[in-house]
Amino acid sequence: MTAQTTPPATAAPPDRPASAWTRSPWATLVAIAFGVMMVALDGTIVAVANPAIGASLGASLAELQWVTHGYLLGLAVFLITAGKLADRFGHRRVYLVGVVGFVASSVAIALSSGVIMLVAFRIAQGVFGALLLPSAMGLLRSVFPPSRLGRAFGVFGSLIGASTAAGPIVGGLLVGSFGWEAVFYINVPVGAVALGLGLWLLAANRPTDAGGRLDLPGIVLVSVAVFALVWALVEAPVVGWTHPVTLVSLGAALLLGLAFVLWERRPEQPLLPLSLFADRSVSIGVVLTVVMAVSLMGSLFFVTFYLQGVRGLTPAQTGMQLIAMTATMAVTSPLAGRLLDRVGAKPPTTAGLLSGSVGMFLLSGMDADTGVLYTSAAFLLLGAGLSLVMTGATAAIIGNAPVRLAGVASALQQAAMQLGGSLGTAVLGAVMSGTILATLPGHLAAAGQDVPSAAGLAAVQSTVAQGGAVVPEGAAADVAEAVTRASNLAFLDGLQLAFLIASGLLMAGAVLSLFMRAGRMEDDQEAPVVHV
Structure with missing residues (x-):
């Protein structure tokens, strides 16, 4: 086993335009901000739009999951390759290509006339997002010294976390005012700003691993x-x-x-040097990123069905209900970054996992009459916790990787997050579906209603899992109310169990985080590459 070190992260960055502002590494962060927010926003903005998309295009729950999963699929499948391309051909070039392609695919999605077409363009949108994200994070890794990476990743995490959590709010406002297509058309002005800032502020394109082969x-x-x-x-x-x-x-x-x-x-x-995983903080950071994404994406996907289907809120009201999470994530991540520069990634990551676990536990106790203060407190704890985890785990992965592999390390972090998102909606969705099938017959019988056959239960399960109810045609008002109540109770049974499982995962992650390496990176610290 031989060790080889890479040049320190403090090596001079590529030449920039003459002004003091554009020479600052913070100019790079400003330049990538809108592109990063655009990609993160699209991961969750459809959560509120899903019911409207389903009604407009006649989509089932499985098809609506594909609207979300198709995007995550494009991201997850192409991320590692995109990271290597960014290292090989230059982060600036790959980032700008990603921005242009992301906007074009967004317009194509909005113009889709069927679910299959929409999902296909969502996959394409994810591929361009995969080009954009690792290159953006690679740009940060190459211009910020290790002693200030925490602050940079804190702001970066704030952009991703706040945009991810803001998706339901923005989506609710757009869907309520203009229809579901607006959640994709919004990327046109945002993408134009991202492209303009990138062309103006990003340094001349210089590959960090120009000699690398594909x-x-x-x-x-x-x-x-x-x-x-x-x-x-x-x-x-x-x-x-x-x-x-x-x-x-x-x-x-x-x-x-x-x-x-x-x-x-x-x-x-x-393509992916296995030596990266020789650092236990990198390996643990990847696992914790998956755990964080399972809780974040899984909870956002189903909590919107709870708020709209069980609570009867409008899309806009649903978005506003989540503002506690959005605001908290936006505020906590930069603070976490400053803390990370002082004490390292371990303390904030552990604290975040504990806070997120408590928040998910509170959400598992929601019922049909849960008040705003209760849910806001739960979202506040969840938002603060997940933003701490996002910042700490990101720094653990990317901050311990060599600069020349910044794109690959960034892609590894993002791939873990996207796979965690898919895992969250799939596994928590399976828990929801199984619980509904098990408990709905009992709730219907308790309400004095006929219990459907096994085939009948399977037919209505999709609707109940979206917070709805299948009321017999022409049913009297009291029958409709009883069926709806029974369906909502079955939905809540599934929601509570799923969120309780997510809470347990976060608690297990808190224990795992205790094994991360303590301390913080210094300006003269070099990330080793160990060839096995």
């Missing part, structure tokens, strides 16, 4: 493996976890993933 076998193996994994996560809640489609997809993901790991030990310039 590991084509590695690209194929990891892309197909991730695709198979996400496909299994999407299809399992629909066809079942023991269905041949699910088992074959999971088996393919496992075998191809193993083949990828074995292959990456062979080439001199692998």
